[in-house]
Amino acid sequence: MNPSSTTSRPTRTIDGLLLAGLFAVAGAVTRAIWFTPVEARQGLAQKIFYIHVPSAFIALYIAFGLLAVSSGLYLWLRDPRLDRMAESAAEVGLVYMSVVLLTGPIWGKTVWGTWWTWDARLTLTLFLWFIVLGLLLLRQSIEERTMRARYSAVLGLLAALLVPFIHLSVYLFRTLHPRPIVLKPSAPSLPGSMLTTLLISFAAFLLLFIGLVRTRYRYATSRDELLAAEGTE
Amino acid sequence: MNVVTPSNGAFMVAGYVVAGIVYLGYTLLLLRRERALARRWRMLPPPAVPRSAPPPPDAAA
Numbered sequence: 001m002n003p004s005s006t007t008s009r010p011t012r013t014i015d016g017l018l019l020a021g022l023f024a025v026a027g028a029v030t031r032a033i034w035f036t037p038v039e040a041r042q043g044l045a046q047k048i049f050y051i052h053v054p055s056a057f058i059a060l061y062i063a064f065g066l067l068a069v070s071s072g073l074y075l076w077l078r079d080p081r082l083d084r085m086a087e088s089a090a091e092v093g094l095v096y097m098s099v100v101l102l103t104g105p106i107w108g109k110t111v112w113g114t115w116w117t118w119d120a121r122l123t124l125t126l127f128l129w130f131i132v133l134g135l136l137l138l139r140q141s142i143e144e145r146t147m148r149a150r151y152s153a154v155l156g157l158l159a160a161l162l163v164p165f166i167h168l169s170v171y172l173f174r175t176l177h178p179r180p181i182v183l184k185p186s187a188p189s190l191p192g193s194m195l196t197t198l199l200i201s202f203a204a205f206l207l208l209f210i211g212l213v214r215t216r217y218r219y220a221t222s223r224d225e226l227l228a229a230e231g232t233e
Numbered sequence: 234m235n236v237v238t239p240s241n242g243a244f245m246v247a248g249y250v251v252a253g254i255v256y257l258g259y260t261l262l263l264l265r266r267e268r269a270l271a272r273r274w275r276m277l278p279p280p281a282v283p284r285s286a287p288p289p290p291d292a293a294a
Contacts, residue, residue, distance in 0.1 A: 014264065022260065029249060043239035048248035055252070095259045099252045106248045110241045208256070212263065219267050226273055 015218070018211030024204035028197070036197040045110035048103050050197055053182075054205040055099045060163050062209065063093025064132070068160030071153035080224065083149035086156050087139060088216035092209060094132045101129055112176050120173035124166045131159040145224075 032050035039046035070086035073079070104122070105115040116122065135155045142148035170179045182188040188195055 018260065022257075025256070033245075033249070038238060040238055043241045045239070045241040045244040045248070047245045051249065051252045092259075095255060099255050102251045102255065103248045106244050106251065110239065110244045212260065215263050215267070219263065219270065222267075222270055222274070226270060226277075229277055 015211050015215045017207065018215050021204065021208030021211040024207045028201040028204035031200060032197050037191070037193055039194075042111055045107055048107040050201045051205075052100060052103045052107060053198065054202040055096045055103070057202065058205055058209050059093045059096035059100060060166060062206070063089050063096060063213075064128075064160045064163055066213075067093060067132075067156045068163075071156035071160075074149060074153045075157075078146075078149075080145070080149065081221075083153065084217055084220040084224070085213075086153060087136075087220055088213045090132050090135055090152075090156060090159075091216055092212045094129065094136065095212070096205075096209065097125070097129050097132065101126065108176075117176050119175040119177060120169035121166065121175050121177040124162060124169055128159060128162045128166065131155070131162070135159060 028050070032047050036047070036050070038044055066089040067086050070082045070089060074082035074086060108117075109115050135152050138155060139148055139152050142151060169175060170177055181190055182195070182198065190198065
């Protein structure tokens with residue numbers, strides 16, 4: 001058997017889920033802008049909600065949750081596939097978190113009258129963004145594979161420890177950031193059409209996330225196999 | 234109570250444009266990195282075909 005046939009050489013085709021995710025997000029955005037009522041007090045700027053909230057939820061709970069689980073399992077099992085999964089989740093999560101940190105101030109300027117305030121929710125989110133950025137930069141600076149995986153797994157676990165504090169920050173501190181209107185013990189305080197758009201948007205961004213992580217993981221696998229084939233690792 | 238809906242559509246557009254740039258930009262970056270990797274794979278020399286070992290002397294006899 002030809003050994004090259006077992007490697008993950010990158011193909012020219014774009015991942016199907018990634019393509020589906022991009023179309024789904026385009027559909028969700030269309031619905032949010034043109035087919036969802038305008039909020040009376042906040043006006044059109046409130047529609048940023050439909051990208052800000054799903055991006056935040058996916059980054060904090062899904063991407064960084066996946067980062068924590070993969071990192072923890074890597075420290076236990078030492079399987080390089082878990083390291084690649086943690087790397088992929090961290091990078092895609094950082095992209096989602098960047099969208100949260102960029103769209104939040106644009107929305108905040110219209111509602112709060114200021115682009116930024118150093119309250120607990122915003123500051124902790126910015127800290128988490130820097131920690132995950134640091135994790136990815138740390139990976140670039142360590143050449144030895146197992147040491148790189150071990151250090152970044154520890155940092156990944158520590159980064160994910162911030163997530164519960166970010167979630168609870170709006171309850172523990174006085175902040176400008178509103179409390180959750182959907183993820184709370186009582187029923188969501190959102191009109192039906194807006195809630196439907198939010199759920200559609202969430203599903204679309206989740207599909208995009210899965211497509212991006214799959215593509216990033218495929219890239220990481222192929223890169224590691226290439227380095228092994230070149231004899232540089 | 235009368236509610237005056239603010240006209241802040243420009244902020245909505247800015248939010249969607251910024252998010253679009255980040256998501257599409259990262260997707261394109263990822264695809265470019267994959268293409269660059271594919272080029273490096275193509276530059277690798279073809280794998281050596283293992284020659285079959287010569288038969289042991291007593292088998293030839």
